[in-house]
Amino acid sequence: MSFERFVASRHAAGELVVQPRMGFADPAAMRAGLAATRDAAAATVGTITLDSYTRVGDTDSVSRALRAGNPLNGYPIVNHPPEVTRAMLDGIEGPDFPVQVRHGSARPADIFRAMIAAGLHATEGGPVSYCLPYSRTPLDESVRNWSECCELLLAAEQPGSRPHLETFGGCMLGQLCPPSELVALSVLEALFFHRAGFRSLSVSYAQQTNLAQDQEAVAALRRLCAELLPGTTWHVVVYAYMGLFPRTAAGARGLLRSAAELAVTTGSERLIVKTVAEAHRIPTVAENVAALAQAASAAGTAVAPVDADNQVYREAHALVDAVLNSHADLGRAIVIAFKRGLLDIPFCLHPDNAGQARSHLAPDGRLGWSELGSLPLRRVVERARAGPITSSTLMSALSYVQNTHDARALARPMPAIGTDAR
């Protein structure tokens, strides 16, 4: 049942733990999805992704959809009675197959209660990463809610199995957030959980647009966590690209391969996969199982040497430092930092985000800053000169990864023209 012990033992055995995103409204379908995940040719963790009505606390819409047989985009853990969820997990979830709940809620108390009642103790999120991109909930309210939920989950600790929380901060908005701010947010949420009393954590980082820069980011994340999370078991979870995914199956597989390469070359312990169907619809169980097996086969590649004193580290350190100096209470510090623009997420529409900072995608695929707003990075970073953002420059930045991998996939049958068909 221990999430941390399972991941640590598979990692020690040289395996990359892989995990899908998966949620179905019907308990029988959810059970079948978990069983297929467990039986995939890989070291796997199961996922229960909740539906988006549950995420916003709209249990009435869940009830109506369940009654009418309308499809939901995830498992409604609050509406299904605990005994239904326990029965769904019975004989599947266990020491060799931990299951994590993923949701996206800034008001998650009911979700935590339902999860705990069903015997589940591993989830993910955070006061920033589950609020700013996903809701209209004021940030200070989200901070309070997440504090309370930390207490709920810690109080449910079982002997021999510590509850586990994963930060979602490394995935902010999915794409076009410079890696240093992703690292800073992941570290700050880990520290928020640490100060609440958690000693079993994982820290997320979502693949962006340049492998070398992403490797620097994971090295920076490791270094900051080593400095700031004493007495804690923590591991790194890499997310396969969360933006516009390649439309071709070969392009999607190529992108997943590079996500696995990022995970393995940085010594990361776990990878959240994406599938060939991502650009088109919610993937099937079979598509997820194929992605898990493909990603797991990347294990064994050597860890790449990355300078821990890199540009991403310097920026992330400056951001974290500025927040920690804003207030002794980290929750208050985070709220103050967003108010002052010391944290400012490019393109985020939430009312508590300053919206002055802007990111820029360089021709080599590195993500940087074109506008700093009030970010405390003036002596740390050089601003890229960027033209005005239009719908078409935004679309090309959003599509950069998709186009790169689709083009590479389509070029493969024609190596004669000299294209790098890797």
Add this chain to the structure above:
Amino acid sequence: MNDDAAPVGAVVDAGAAKRTVIVSSMASDSHTWNLVYLELLLGELGFDVVNLGACVPDELLRSEYLSRRPALLVLSSVNGHGYQDGLRVIRRLREFPQAHRAPVVIGGKLGIGGALTEDEVGQLLLAGFDAVFDDQRDPAPFHRLAAELSTGSAQLPVRVEGAEA
């Protein structure tokens, strides 16, 4: 960048309303890249764009639509609940026949299993949407509608169904 062209909270009079477009998600959808893109695109066509952002409650959407009296309301959703949520929302917007009646269109990934069926698209149109733009299809019809509205050449209400228009 058209930050200056998005007067959130501005007072809108009847004359200005012709130039205003509201871009919005629905209550359970948190995706925003689609909204940021639409805001830029419609801004470039000369509209004042009001971007309501993520997870917009039905009541807020309705009050913004009735009070701002926009030339167009664009609902964009990609989380798979767009079909169900869209039916609920448009019925509320069309509840009172005498209320403001500018075109309301919906687009994105509206179901969890790929493109909507013809029957589902028909249900959305029947419930009161003026157009349904499924992102599995060609985006040109939406661009055309927006361009026609911006030059005042659109016949209102327009009815566009997917790529057939």
